[in-house]
Amino acid sequence: MILGKSQSxxxxxxxxxxxxxxxxxxxxxxxxxxxxxxxxxxxxTDYMLVSGSKTFVGFKNYVNLLQDxxxxxxxxxxxxxxxxxxxxxxAIALGLALLVKPQYKYTGFFRTAFFVPVVISTAVxxxxxxxxxxxxxxxxxxxxxxxxxxxxxxxxxxxxAMNGVIILGIWKAAGFFMVVFLAxxxxxxxxxxxxxxxxxxxxxxxxxxxxxxxxKRTTAFVIIITTIDAFKLSGLxxxxxxxxxxxxxxxxxxxxxxxxxxxxxxxxxSAAAFILFFMILIISVFQMFFLRSKVNH
Amino acid sequence: MKRMxxxxxxxxxxxxxxxxxxxxxxxxxxxxxxEPQSGGNATEMETVTIKxxxxxxxxxxxxxxxxxxxNFEAQNPGIKVELENIPYDQYETKLRTALAGKxxxxxxAIDSPTMSSYAYAGALYDLxxxxxxxxxxxDIPDGIVESMKYNGKIYIAPLSEANIALFYNKKMFEAxxxxxxxxxxxxxxxxxxxxxAAKKLTDPANGIYGLDPxxxxxxxxxxxxxxMPIIWQFGGDVLSPDGTTAKGYLDSQESIDAxxxxxxxxxxxxxxxxxxxxxxxxxxxxxxxxxxxxxLPHFTNNxxxxxxxxxxxxxxxxxxxxxxxxxGSWAFGINADTxxxxxxWKLINYITxxxxxxxxxxxxxGLPVRTSVVDQTPLMKEYPYNIFVEQLQKYSRPRPITPxxxxxxxxxxxxxxxxxxGNRDVNAAVADAVKKIDRAIQELK
Numbered sequence: 001m002i003l004g005k006s007q008s009x010x011x012x013x014x015x016x017x018x019x020x021x022x023x024x025x026x027x028x029x030x031x032x033x034x035x036x037x038x039x040x041x042x043x044x045t046d047y048m049l050v051s052g053s054k055t056f057v058g059f060k061n062y063v064n065l066l067q068d069x070x071x072x073x074x075x076x077x078x079x080x081x082x083x084x085x086x087x088x089x090x091a092i093a094l095g096l097a098l099l100v101k102p103q104y105k106y107t108g109f110f111r112t113a114f115f116v117p118v119v120i121s122t123a124v125x126x127x128x129x130x131x132x133x134x135x136x137x138x139x140x141x142x143x144x145x146x147x148x149x150x151x152x153x154x155x156x157x158x159x160x161a162m163n164g165v166i167i168l169g170i171w172k173a174a175g176f177f178m179v180v181f182l183a184x185x186x187x188x189x190x191x192x193x194x195x196x197x198x199x200x201x202x203x204x205x206x207x208x209x210x211x212x213x214x215x216k217r218t219t220a221f222v223i224i225i226t227t228i229d230a231f232k233l234s235g236l237x238x239x240x241x242x243x244x245x246x247x248x249x250x251x252x253x254x255x256x257x258x259x260x261x262x263x264x265x266x267x268x269x270s271a272a273a274f275i276l277f278f279m280i281l282i283i284s285v286f287q288m289f290f291l292r293s294k295v296n297h
Numbered sequence: 298m299k300r301m302x303x304x305x306x307x308x309x310x311x312x313x314x315x316x317x318x319x320x321x322x323x324x325x326x327x328x329x330x331x332e333p334q335s336g337g338n339a340t341e342m343e344t345v346t347i348k349x350x351x352x353x354x355x356x357x358x359x360x361x362x363x364x365x366x367x368n369f370e371a372q373n374p375g376i377k378v379e380l381e382n383i384p385y386d387q388y389e390t391k392l393r394t395a396l397a398g399k400x401x402x403x404x405x406a407i408d409s410p411t412m413s414s415y416a417y418a419g420a421l422y423d424l425x426x427x428x429x430x431x432x433x434x435x436d437i438p439d440g441i442v443e444s445m446k447y448n449g450k451i452y453i454a455p456l457s458e459a460n461i462a463l464f465y466n467k468k469m470f471e472a473x474x475x476x477x478x479x480x481x482x483x484x485x486x487x488x489x490x491x492x493x494a495a496k497k498l499t500d501p502a503n504g505i506y507g508l509d510p511x512x513x514x515x516x517x518x519x520x521x522x523x524x525m526p527i528i529w530q531f532g533g534d535v536l537s538p539d540g541t542t543a544k545g546y547l548d549s550q551e552s553i554d555a556x557x558x559x560x561x562x563x564x565x566x567x568x569x570x571x572x573x574x575x576x577x578x579x580x581x582x583x584x585x586x587x588x589x590x591x592x593l594p595h596f597t598n599n600x601x602x603x604x605x606x607x608x609x610x611x612x613x614x615x616x617x618x619x620x621x622x623x624x625g626s627w628a629f630g631i632n633a634d635t636x637x638x639x640x641x642w643k644l645i646n647y648i649t650x651x652x653x654x655x656x657x658x659x660x661x662x663g664l665p666v667r668t669s670v671v672d673q674t675p676l677m678k679e680y681p682y683n684i685f686v687e688q689l690q691k692y693s694r695p696r697p698i699t700p701x702x703x704x705x706x707x708x709x710x711x712x713x714x715x716x717x718x719g720n721r722d723v724n725a726a727v728a729d730a731v732k733k734i735d736r737a738i739q740e741l742k
Contacts, residue, residue: 050420051418136572155572158718210625261390263737
């Protein structure tokens, strides 16, 4: 760090800097860090909502959670969602960005069209897709029926319900990451492509040897954020399936919410929340390490 | 020019934020009743202010409550009522967090099945002495009084009730030559008769199903409300009478028979749909539909071409060994921490007493709880309301009264999903449900 050169920083500047950060820091402290610390404390008690009774129970919540079949199932469902969504959604987002990058006459329209699902509220998206997925009367099965494909019951078949959630999730979020990739793509200097063409490289070769490597930082960002979002999935589940059919789409956050506010077991739910927190933390750190790139333009 | 624009934009943004922040908790109705002071303030009466929380209802229900509060304040000059209508979905969460933080209102609306959780946690004031003094308990049918008690003490006062019955599509019955079920509450069809009719009415080619026995596979409290009665009707039960275990009851032969029958509707006879489109009954997708009294105005108002008496009718809920369904709707309780229990009781007693309940039923609908109110409301003695009211008085019983009720409700919902949607082996599914329920009850010992 260049602290050694700080004699050029006047005392007043330092204090001004701190004052600028202070409001945000206080907000973070009051609304994020302190509640987190309290929640961490609650996770070691059997705090029940309403009665407010708290008795210290040590690691009992954590131990019980690791044996709780519902919690384990919710972890499986969340991982299934994440493992499919992260690569597929990112690939689609990149594909869309490549399609939308060249400045043809109507690319602006398509760019907006792909981005609109991001802006639609989760509740609206979930409700509309619920109608589309309906087994007997939904648009999906009507179209499939017209082509002779047998019906898909996303909403009543426990084995494939999660796939319905995945499709909705990707449809909803891909546009956002398309914009991120677009920014990354626009940062690739045009002359690199020109000189590659001059050297006779095909478009495909250009993609793999110029575009992808220079997108590493953007890709890392996309993957990390998508991972975090995938693990926190709950809104779509609430509206589309409410955890069903047969609890086959219950995710970790859904489990936490139901345990805390329906079953009123706040201590237990807090412990589950922290297990999720550490899970995401470890995976994100791992990803950041793996995806670090020292590529300079 | 640019500065002007930026300034205007900034002001617009700030105003939007302020507007969004101010009305975030639904209708906040501060009762600003400036009643004319009668003469001077001769008596040194301190005004007691009571806070009142309830979930936001439809326009008619809200208007009815406002009117009742108006009347109450007129009759009780020393008491002011501060009502807060909380958005329905947020109500339970807000209530529970407020009770935990000791900031809840004096008078709170409580959904009957959750009453024992609150009473167990010590959040509710014991109303038994109040009821014995001037609550006119004899006016309330026994089945409903049961739903007001936890451990022998009364904790809530019910205002209006609901009930479920069998709605059927007359035109479809006529087309297949099936005789209509009787409208007499004491002549309910058995489930076998219903199944017979359903088989004839089901038409898979046209996407028509003969029967939906319990509102498909929803969420929230609905599934337990509609599906527990099926177990009761076959002679089974969910919990032991003392509420300590499900073993021996949920897994009894009668309960298993009930679940096997339920499963057969979906998988053996295929007369019931695994997925329901919206409003399946008025749109002619389901011939027989178990639904609640609250749907009567819904069908009449929103489907004017689907006429009661011509296109559809109501019959009593099917029975098997027993004729029974659940009672227990929204009621009012008093916060155990209140500083004004007597005033809170006066308010509740007025709203749910004969005078108040009659005004409420007239303005907002719902089934009256008190026999005195039923006697004063001719509509309740006529078809189709009479079916619901008589069933409520003669054949209804509360859902299990236990502080572990939320877990019981979830376990029942999942059990019926397992068996209905998942076609799982009934014995295995029931064993799982018993385990879940017993564990939840144990945790609250």
